[in-house]
Structure formats: C-alpha cells, structure tokens
Amino acid sequence: MPRAIYTPAAPKPIGPYSQGVIAGCFLFVSGQIPLDPTTGALVEGDFKARVRRVLDNVKAVVEAGGGSLRDVVKVTVYLRDIGLFQEFNEVYREYFQENPPARVVVGVSSLPRGADVEVEAIAYVCREGP
Secondary structure (H helix, E strand, C coil), rough: EEEEECEEEEEECCCCCEEEEEEEEEEEEEEEEEEECCCCEEECCCCHHEEEEHHHHHHHHHHHHHCCCCHHHEEEECCCCCCHHHHHHHHHHHHHHCCCCCCEEECCCCCCCCEEEEEEEEEEEECCCC
16 A cells, blocks of 8 residues: 655655655655755755755655665656756766666756656665665
8 A cells, every 4th residue: 555755854745645655665856946944945045956956755654655866766756947957967966876777858848836846766675685
C-alpha cells in the first residue's frame, strides 16, 4: 500500500498532494520549487541559490523516505527559461556527482508561485540484506 512522506525539512505542499509517496521500492518526490521550508516563501537571490533550495528540498524528502540522493534514479526538471540550462547543470553536478540519475529537462511557460525552476524525482529505496 502506498505511504505518504512528509518532513518539516521540505516545504509544506501548496496543494492537495504529498511531498512524496513510497510505493513498493520506489519513492516518488513531488515537484519541488524554491520554497524555504521554514517561511514558505520563494527564495530570493540568484538562480543558483534557487536551484540549491530546490535540490535541498528534494534531498529532504528522499531522506525522510529512508533514502539518499545516491538512490535517485530519475529526475524531471522544469525551467521557465531554458537558457538557464548550463547554470542549472553547474549546481546539479554538486548534488549528483557519481552515477547521476536519468534526467529530462523541459522548458515551460510558467510554474507555481511564479517559480523559475521545479524538480521532481524518483528514488529506489529498497534495501537488500540485513
């Protein structure tokens, strides 16, 4: 049976959804935008700071589900400005240094709360052996 994941280390959902859901061996992380989990406000500053906040939010949900970023197998990225692809990659490399997950990047016209980046992820969280 699927199990919802919630953590105060990631922003509260801004709609009727869970931060993440574990189904079998997989953890599905809902799209994360650059919201500060403490204030619920969009992070100010440069684009790279917003990407770090998004990836920290993804990391928090994965860890709350018993995994780590090494367990992430698929990432979907939504960028309002596809011209920021290289800047996104510079930060992304900091989080996924070895064996990066499969990924797609999609240019979109808008995102919730006027965000310019959103990331969703799938992690494999089954553990083998004792």
